[in-house]
Amino acid sequence: MSQPSSGDWSDPYHPQPGSGSVHEQPTQMGYPTADPYQPAGSAEQQQSFGSPPPGYNPPPGYSPPPGYSPPPGYSPPPGQPYATAPAPYQPRSTNGMAIASLVCSLAGLMVCLSAPVGAILGHIARKQIRERGEEGDGMALAGIVIGWILTGLCGLGVAGYITVIAIAISQEGSL
Template sequence: MSTPDPTPDPQGPQMQPPGPAAYPPPPYPQQYPPQGPYAPPYGYYTPPPPINGMSIAALVLGIVGVCNPVGVLGLIFGMIAKRQIAERGEGGDGFATTGIVLGWIGVASIVFWILYAVFWATMFGALFSEIDDLPTSDPTDWDYSVVLTLLGVA
């Protein structure tokens, strides 16, 4: 009988000592997202541009001034904000557009109210000129024909 050989077989399985880990963990927490001049420009959240203050003012003045003269300021501020947004690359383009639209509605309402006041001023002026042309100054002597004439029916 033969005794077993204590030397390992060169073609048999051999044990290797464990090697070092592939990458050691960092000693400090990582920044997320990476910041600085060498940060990658893709794959990370970029904050939106700042909103132009004039566009917010245009929106507020446009809402407040839909039926009064303040709407003209919303129109003016909206146009200024549009120009600043194009030059500076800021946000708030929708606010500025809304301020411009509401400003034009405010201008249209001003024109409407002026025409409304002129209409009633001419109507009352015609009514008072008809009253001055009446033959008597005592309104109790009037008959229905005078009232119908004043109303423009007869």
């Protein structure tokens, strides 16, 4: 198709040079340098958004943290094997008898009868911990040690009290 010769009609999508269209890019001579509808620059200058500039490489030794693998559908970087995610941590439960052993042994400071109970509970708790793989071995051991020490001290205290009474009775009869 040709344009009408009267010159009063022009195609707005393909302006004529020198028509004063806003799409023109004038130069020193007044003529457009390139087609305004084509991207400017060479193919090397046109990069996709987010890609690094030419010649850019990541710093040496850069790798993902250990235990992480690429998202599904992606392969690992060259030279790196697939890594599997570690199993989530599940804390082990603490043996209730170990807690009771420590509490009873410490209560033996006030009531001497609970100290041997705490020591015996500690022995039972350590056996259960070995069988079940639970936490609390340190508490059970502390309950055993504290319980038997307090039981021994209470036993010495009772023996000393009985000795004092026996001495007092024997001296009363000699007066």
